[in-house]
Amino acid sequence: xxxxxxxxxxxxxxxxxxxxxxxxxxxxxxxxxxxxxxxxxxxxxxxxxxxxxxxxxxxxxxxxxxxxxxxxxxxxxxxxxxxxxxxxxxxxxxxxxxxxxxxxxxxxxxxxxxxxxxxxxxxxxxxxxxxxxxxxxxxxxxxxxxxxxxxxxxxxxxxxxxxxxxxxxxxxxxxxxxxxxxxxxxxxxxxxxxxxxxxxxxxxxxxxxxxxxxxxxxxxxxxxxxxxxxxxxxxxxxxxxxxxxxxxxxxxxxxxxxxxxxxxxxxxxxxxxxxxxxxxxxxxxxxxxxxxxxxxxxxxxxxxxxxxxxxxxxxxxxxxxxxxxxxxxxxxxxxxxxxxxxxxxxxxxxxxxxxxxxxxxxxxxxxxxxxxxxxxxxxxxxxxxxxxxxxxxxxxxxxxxxxxxxxxxxxxxxxxxxxxxxxxxxxxxxxxxxxxxxxxxxxxxxxxxxxx
Amino acid sequence: xxxxxxxxxxxxxxxxxxxxxxxxxxxxxxxxxxxxxxxxxxxxxxxxxxxxxxxxxxxxxxxxxxxxxxxxxxxxxxxxxxxxxxxxxxxxxxxxxxxxxxxxxxxxxxxxxxxxxxxxxxxxxxxxxxxxxxxxxxxxxxxxxxxxxxxxxxxxxxxxxxxxxxxxxxxxxxxxxxxxxxxxxxxxxxxxxxxxxxxxxxxxxxxxxxxxxxxxxxxxxxxxxxxxxxxxxxxxxxxxxxxxxxxxxxxxxxxxxxxxxxxxxxxxxxxxxxxxxxxxxxxxxxxxxxxxxxxxxxxxxxxxxxxxxxxxx
Numbered sequence: 001x002x003x004x005x006x007x008x009x010x011x012x013x014x015x016x017x018x019x020x021x022x023x024x025x026x027x028x029x030x031x032x033x034x035x036x037x038x039x040x041x042x043x044x045x046x047x048x049x050x051x052x053x054x055x056x057x058x059x060x061x062x063x064x065x066x067x068x069x070x071x072x073x074x075x076x077x078x079x080x081x082x083x084x085x086x087x088x089x090x091x092x093x094x095x096x097x098x099x100x101x102x103x104x105x106x107x108x109x110x111x112x113x114x115x116x117x118x119x120x121x122x123x124x125x126x127x128x129x130x131x132x133x134x135x136x137x138x139x140x141x142x143x144x145x146x147x148x149x150x151x152x153x154x155x156x157x158x159x160x161x162x163x164x165x166x167x168x169x170x171x172x173x174x175x176x177x178x179x180x181x182x183x184x185x186x187x188x189x190x191x192x193x194x195x196x197x198x199x200x201x202x203x204x205x206x207x208x209x210x211x212x213x214x215x216x217x218x219x220x221x222x223x224x225x226x227x228x229x230x231x232x233x234x235x236x237x238x239x240x241x242x243x244x245x246x247x248x249x250x251x252x253x254x255x256x257x258x259x260x261x262x263x264x265x266x267x268x269x270x271x272x273x274x275x276x277x278x279x280x281x282x283x284x285x286x287x288x289x290x291x292x293x294x295x296x297x298x299x300x301x302x303x304x305x306x307x308x309x310x311x312x313x314x315x316x317x318x319x320x321x322x323x324x325x326x327x328x329x330x331x332x333x334x335x336x337x338x339x340x341x342x343x344x345x346x347x348x349x350x351x352x353x354x355x356x357x358x359x360x361x362x363x364x365x366x367x368x369x370x371x372x373x374x375x376x377x378x379x380x381x382x383x384x385x386x387x388x389x390x391x392x393x394x395x396x397x398x399x400x401x402x403x404x405x406x407x408x409x410x411x412x413x414x415x416x417x418x419x420x421x422x423x424x425x426x427x428x429x430x431x432x433x434x435x436x437x438x439x440x441x442x443x444x445x446x447x448x449x450x451x452x
Numbered sequence: 453x454x455x456x457x458x459x460x461x462x463x464x465x466x467x468x469x470x471x472x473x474x475x476x477x478x479x480x481x482x483x484x485x486x487x488x489x490x491x492x493x494x495x496x497x498x499x500x501x502x503x504x505x506x507x508x509x510x511x512x513x514x515x516x517x518x519x520x521x522x523x524x525x526x527x528x529x530x531x532x533x534x535x536x537x538x539x540x541x542x543x544x545x546x547x548x549x550x551x552x553x554x555x556x557x558x559x560x561x562x563x564x565x566x567x568x569x570x571x572x573x574x575x576x577x578x579x580x581x582x583x584x585x586x587x588x589x590x591x592x593x594x595x596x597x598x599x600x601x602x603x604x605x606x607x608x609x610x611x612x613x614x615x616x617x618x619x620x621x622x623x624x625x626x627x628x629x630x631x632x633x634x635x636x637x638x639x640x641x642x643x644x645x646x647x648x649x650x651x652x653x654x655x656x657x658x659x660x661x662x663x664x665x666x667x668x669x670x671x672x673x674x675x676x677x678x679x680x681x682x683x684x685x686x687x688x689x690x691x692x693x694x695x696x697x698x699x700x701x702x703x704x705x706x707x708x709x710x711x712x713x714x715x716x717x718x719x720x721x722x723x724x725x726x727x728x729x730x731x732x733x734x735x736x737x738x739x740x741x742x743x744x745x746x747x748x749x750x751x752x753x754x755x756x757x758x759x760x761x762x763x764x765x
Contacts, residue, residue: 098515099727102516102518123515123517124517125519214724277603286605381604381689411731412731413729421710421712424712429623429712431712443536
């Protein structure tokens with residue numbers, strides 16, 4: 001027995017000898033990535049959740065990479081989707097990059113959400129583009145014949161440097177099924193503009209047609225928190241204080257907004273569905289309204305071909321208060337450490353944010369072009385914008401938009417998930433709003449400063 | 453896990469006189485250890501090293517990235533686990549899951565096994581194949597199909613039951629759905645194990661008892677079931693230790709631990725901490741606690757099986 005103990009403890013000592021943890025942060029300043037010589041062959045990888053979404057998304061991106069290849073024959077780009085099994089591939093984008101970083105082989109360019117900006121820079125090692133290619137070149141890319149919308153251009157900036165080039169972008173839109181509106185005796189030409197009207201119309205639809213009324217896709221963990229932030233801020237609240245030290249989603253205005261969403265469900269105006277179920281139900285034509293990312297326009301338009309009419313309008317307001325739309329969406333980040341790949345990555349980013357690429361992306365997927373001038377006649381997207389009146393709504397919201405506020409620290413996902421679980425519990429499961437949100441905020445606050 | 457430590461102790465040690473004797477003898481004494489070496493090395497690399505590292509990681513704050521240092525935090529991870537309500541409620545849900553799965557892993561397989569003993573020959577093979585089939589369905593693919601079956605509006609389940617339940621979006625029904633789908637998935641395996649256990653019981657006892665006038669139910673109660681008890685304890689052990697793992701792919705595909713955490717069991721929580729929130733320290737601390745807890749339970753069950761088992765030898 002003694003011998004066994006000795007063996008076991010020796011083994012334990014041997015095994016424990018291997019330390020855990022990485023080397024202290026890679027603090028070396030990023031140096032300039034020189035231009036590629038004309039015959040220099042480079043291969044890079046682009047990781048984007050758009051490759052994980054079948055249909056319009058992956059087709060359009062494959063097409064774009066093909067076009068890029070023609071213009072830059074020496075640069076080979078491999079597109080890949082995030083690793084993971086989530087039904088919404090965007091939800092896997094950070095964890096996938098993190099997993100690949102842990103194995104030492106991150107993608108060279110990654111498309112990551114704006115709420116991951118802090119984490120992408122601090123932990124994932126996103127490179128400052130200002131240092132890689134020079135601030136002038138970065139700013140020149142935002143300019144051009146049809147410059148970026150001013151509110152959009154700075155969304156990938158942190159501490160005065162541009163790390164990500166904002167790429168795809170959407171605001172919350174209230175999609176309507178005009179056919180159901182008419183069946184319920186409502187006028188789809190006068191869509192609801194306040195939450196009270198949303199509730200009244202939804203109840204009318206539910207009672208007269210037997211279908212679902214209105215779903216607000218802002219209340220589950222998989223929806224993330226961008227659209228919840230819009231609803232809360234439209235009621236004069238915030239989910240986090242300006243100094244990012246206190247969670248404020250249990251304060252009166254936020255609780256009021258979340259209670260309103262709960263009331264939609266308890267009154268029967270809103271069905272109890274998961275995000276995926278709600279999107280599918282609306283797509284089938286079995287739901288009157290859904291507050292959803294404008295990026296789903298293409299999906300819904302396809303569903304509407306089955307025999308119902310799709311319309312859209314802006315985010316509803318709380319009576320007497322201004323609407324504050326927030327944005328969802330993502331920027332392109334360079335993660336590569338190799339100068340040649342960094343330069344190739346910049347070429348790719350320039351291409352993907354060009355007039356030409358936005359024309360393709362907007363007309364085929366439905367994202368708003370960040371070069372908003374493209375929709376004005378006689379530019380390339382004018383015809384598309386005329387056919388899709390929703391584009392104007394979206395661009396108007398873009399100009400009034402407030403950025404999606406990200407939670408700080410390494411535990412930011414736990415903070416966000418804790419909040420969204422509490423909201424789901426209140427809205428869909430009928431938990432008492434004030435108490436549930438206060439408990440979650442109390443548990444989340446210490447996490448804001450936790451970690452390094 | 454506790455049982456696997458035993459081989460370290462197993463090889464008999466040569467008496468000191470023998471070791472001091474001639475050279476070939478000494479080499480000969482080494483041979484058994486050399487045979488063991490590849491197996492032990494693999495065990496060390498794949499089991500004991502990760503296990504030790506888990507213990508180490510549970511005392512640091514780290515997000516698994518090679519670029520960020522692990523910061524030692526002492527017992528803070530454990531403190532956080534025990535102060536957060538998530539851990540306790542996930543533990544409770546795991547118990548519900550295990551209890552809910554017992555009918556599928558023990559009760560139904562025993563009934564089916566006993567009834568199916570009368571099926572013989574090719575028919576038995578076909579029928580066992582049919583029962584075993586769900587285990588061959590990839591969990592994620594199965595989950596996708598179940599998702600359609602459970603759809604609140606057009607799903608077959610609601611149409612058959614005449615209900616309008618949104619199975620995956622209501623806390624109680626979601627947990628029930630996870631239990632039933634997991635049960636459906638592992639039922640075939642359990643039936644097969646029971647069938648093997650029954651096949652190992654010789655008919656001689658039953659025939660002898662029948663000669664003495666025992667009825668069929670008496671034979672089952674007093675002869676077959678006691679002789680089957682090692683198999684049943686094994687199935688109980690498997691259910692307790694693996695229930696949360698069996699259900700993981702289904703939870704990850706169908707509910708993501710929701711609605712509002714109602715299907716988050718301890719493994720899903722561990723995974724969420726470690727690989728979704730990238731709080732490796734918290735995940736490892738949870739892992740250490742489960743390891744110790746399940747080790748104790750497994751030890752208890754192994755002792756129980758030695759006590760209740762009836763050995764036919």
